[in-house]
Amino acid sequence: MSRPLTLLAYLLLFAGTYLAFVEAPREAYQQEFYRLIYFHVPSAWMMMLTYAGLAFFSAMSLWKKRERWDHLAVCSAEAGTVFTAITLFTGAIWGKPVWGVWWTWDARLTTTLILLFIYAGYLLLRAFAADPARRARFAAIYALIGFFDLPLIHFSVQWWRTLHQGPSFGPGTGGLVGEPIRIIVILNFHAFVLLYASWMWRRYRTLAPVTHMEAPKVES
Amino acid sequence: MSPRWIALAIAAAAILFLVYRGTEQGLVYYYTPTEIHALTGTDIEKRIRVGGLVEGGSLQRTEGSLLLKFRISDGAQAVDVLFSGAPPDLFQEGRGAIAEGQWKPEGVFEADNILVKHSEEYQPVYDASSGSKPPYREP
Numbered sequence: 001m002s003r004p005l006t007l008l009a010y011l012l013l014f015a016g017t018y019l020a021f022v023e024a025p026r027e028a029y030q031q032e033f034y035r036l037i038y039f040h041v042p043s044a045w046m047m048m049l050t051y052a053g054l055a056f057f058s059a060m061s062l063w064k065k066r067e068r069w070d071h072l073a074v075c076s077a078e079a080g081t082v083f084t085a086i087t088l089f090t091g092a093i094w095g096k097p098v099w100g101v102w103w104t105w106d107a108r109l110t111t112t113l114i115l116l117f118i119y120a121g122y123l124l125l126r127a128f129a130a131d132p133a134r135r136a137r138f139a140a141i142y143a144l145i146g147f148f149d150l151p152l153i154h155f156s157v158q159w160w161r162t163l164h165q166g167p168s169f170g171p172g173t174g175g176l177v178g179e180p181i182r183i184i185v186i187l188n189f190h191a192f193v194l195l196y197a198s199w200m201w202r203r204y205r206t207l208a209p210v211t212h213m214e215a216p217k218v219e220s
Numbered sequence: 221m222s223p224r225w226i227a228l229a230i231a232a233a234a235i236l237f238l239v240y241r242g243t244e245q246g247l248v249y250y251y252t253p254t255e256i257h258a259l260t261g262t263d264i265e266k267r268i269r270v271g272g273l274v275e276g277g278s279l280q281r282t283e284g285s286l287l288l289k290f291r292i293s294d295g296a297q298a299v300d301v302l303f304s305g306a307p308p309d310l311f312q313e314g315r316g317a318i319a320e321g322q323w324k325p326e327g328v329f330e331a332d333n334i335l336v337k338h339s340e341e342y343q344p345v346y347d348a349s350s351g352s353k354p355p356y357r358e359p
Contacts, residue, residue, distance in 0.1 A: 025344035030310065034342055100308035100335045106249040118235065125231075138228060145232050161271075162249050163318060165340040177343035 002201045009194035016188040024184055033097045040090040042189035043083045048150055050080030055147045058140035070136035075203040079196050081119040107156040108164035111149060118146040250318045252294040264323055270299050271318040271337060279313050299329050307334040
């Protein structure tokens with residue numbers, strides 16, 4: 001099941017990349033530079049979605065105290081770290097030609113960098129705790145506290161004056177004019193969702209048997 | 221309270237502190253020209269940013285130098301900006317821009333850096349509303 005899923009994810013990603021770089025029309029103002037939004041925007045959505053996943057799995061782990069919820073949380077956090085890094089990386093490459101700077105401390109960029117630190121902190125925290133039950137509890141509490149950054153990222157461009165432009169997508173915005181641009185953004189988002197699902201699946205399987213092996217004492 | 225809880229509390233406090241420090245300046249990334257004109261005392265001579273639209277017809281280049289003169293407007297008021305250097309490629313009249321530098325009491329903003337602020341709108345080079353076929357793979 002994981003193999004067809006992975007295959008489909010990469011197939012979709014390949015198609016999305018082709019459409020973004022070859023078939024998509026030039027943009028009226030930014031010309032070719034804007035093509036990075038086809039990766040930047042979907043991965044920014046993904047880093048939020050994966051954190052929602054992390055928070056949900058963490059809450060379930062606290063409530064049910066079952067190891068599998070803790071494992072799902074780890075998988076989601078690892079995927080989220082990658083998506084946050086992609087978002088920051090594509091944003092920087094895009095920012096240089098369009099804004100004139102690779103990086104600047106505006107509210108949207110800063111809150112996104114903080115999310116990367118929160119993800120990294122989560123993985124670090126886990127590395128320091130030895131006892132699985134306590135590790136699961138501390139990590140879950142940490143993940144829930146870290147959730148505060150999500151609304152900050154989302155509303156940063158509306159609450160505060162930023163260099164980053166406002167939302168281009170969603171009710172009442174309509175910043176993506178014309179079907180081709182909208183469709184390719186959504187297509188790439190789906191490719192990323194499938195990629196996330198495939199990563200979750202494969203990573204989860206590597207976690208599950210290990211703890212199973214830890215349980216019985218092996219004597220030699 | 222076990223030491224671990226204290227450690228966790230410290231970690232949470234550190235993140236909150238980082239958020240506060242990180243966004244403190246970022247909250248207002250730039251001033252509008254109206255706010256610039258209202259600046260008083262110590263805010264003058266500080267390194268600040270002014271943002272708005274580059275007023276149409278205000279952009280002046282000087283022959284033989286990199287000197288650039290233009291006006292940034294917020295619709296109500298405008299600020300004269302002086303800049304020496306190469307602005308980003310997308311810098312043009314009628315578009316958003318942010319200048320970093322100093323507001324001089326004599327009424328000129330001396331910029332040492334220009335940023336382009338673009339809108340949230342992305343549209344293909346063809347007119348989407350006209351129903352014409354999009355010119356994919358343009359030469």
